[in-house]
Amino acid sequence: MEIHVNLELTDHCNIKCGMCSQSLRDDAHGVPKRFMPWETWKKALAGLADMEEEVHLCPHWLGEPTIHPEFDRFVEYAFAVNQQNRLFREFKLHTNAVVFSEDRSRLLVDLAQASGQLEDTFRWVHFSVDAFSPEAYSLVKGADRREQVYQNIHRFLEIRNARGARWPKVTLAFVVQPGNDHEAGDFLRHWQGTLQGLGCESRVTWDWPHELLDTIYFRPLNTGDQITADRLHAQTIQSLGLTVPKTDRLRSAESF
Numbered sequence: 086m087e088i089h090v091n092l093e094l095t096d097h098c099n100i101k102c103g104m105c106s107q108s109l110r111d112d113a114h115g116v117p118k119r120f121m122p123w124e125t126w127k128k129a130l131a132g133l134a135d136m137e138e139e140v141h142l143c144p145h146w147l148g149e150p151t152i153h154p155e156f157d158r159f160v161e162y163a164f165a166v167n168q169q170n171r172l173f174r175e176f177k178l179h180t181n182a183v184v185f186s187e188d189r190s191r192l193l194v195d196l197a198q199a200s201g202q203l204e205d206t207f208r209w210v211h212f213s214v215d216a217f218s219p220e221a222y223s224l225v226k227g228a229d230r231r232e233q234v235y236q237n238i239h240r241f242l243e244i245r246n247a248r249g250a251r252w253p254k255v256t257l258a259f260v261v262q263p264g265n266d267h268e269a270g271d272f273l274r275h276w277q278g279t280l281q282g283l284g285c286e287s288r289v290t291w292d293w294p295h296e297l298l299d300t301i302y303f304r305p306l307n308t309g310d311q312i313t314a315d316r317l318h319a320q321t322i323q324s325l326g327l328t329v330p331k332t333d334r335l336r337s338a339e340s341f
């Protein structure tokens with residue numbers, strides 16, 4: 086049996102997505118936002134050694150993990166102490182890619198190729214993008230960072246490609262909502278073209294990604310008015326010409 090462990094490096098974030106309750110509150114967990122101390126990270130990782138289940142580790146729950154002042158050190162350490170996968174079987178990073186330098190991309194690709202662990206241990210980098218145009222990005226993400234984010238993701242893919250690395254796979258996520266639904270097609274064509282140009286096999290999904298391929302992922306918005314949000318998501322996906330059930334709700338129970 087597998088267990089998903091989220092060790093939240095921070096509940097701070099550097100942007101303010103309108104869809105995110107974390108971004109709208111000063112105290113996401115009922116206490117002031119913080120960064121995880123080094124000793125806590127070491128102890129938490131050490132505790133994984135005793136888990137009976139297969140651990141799938143993600144250094145994120147709320148917030149943006151890459152803005153932790155010691156993010157690179159934390160992740161490097163996690164892989165260094167995971168020899169023979171004794172702590173975790175899989176690793177997944179969620180990021181908005183605002184702070185994603187060339188050095189960081191190289192480090193992450195190198196960690197995914199590190200010896201002493203199964204080759205697909207660093208399984209995913211999930212890029213939370215949600216827009217194609219700078220205008221929609223500013224509206225949906227609450228920050229003027231579209232160009233930087235696209236540059237950072239392109240560079241990461243090019244570095245992975247240049248290394249001939251199979252892992253990590255990426256998800257390029259787009260939460261369908263008022264303000265970006267009109268440019269889902271542009272988003273799809275941009276990233277499909279980019280991945281094809283790099284020779285990467287990819288897929289498009291409107292539900293939680295399962296296949297181990299680079300994935301362009303159109304996700305429904307979670308909101309108080311779920312019926313309206315699901316309907317917009319379904320209409321948007323159907324407008325892309327993807328083969329989907331003709332229903333107002335396109336997701337399985339395990340999606341979130």
Ligand code: SF4
Pocket residue numbers: 098099100101102105106107108147148149181213
């Ligand atoms: S990047 Fe993530 S944590 Fe930050 S505001 Fe957006 S959804 Fe929330």
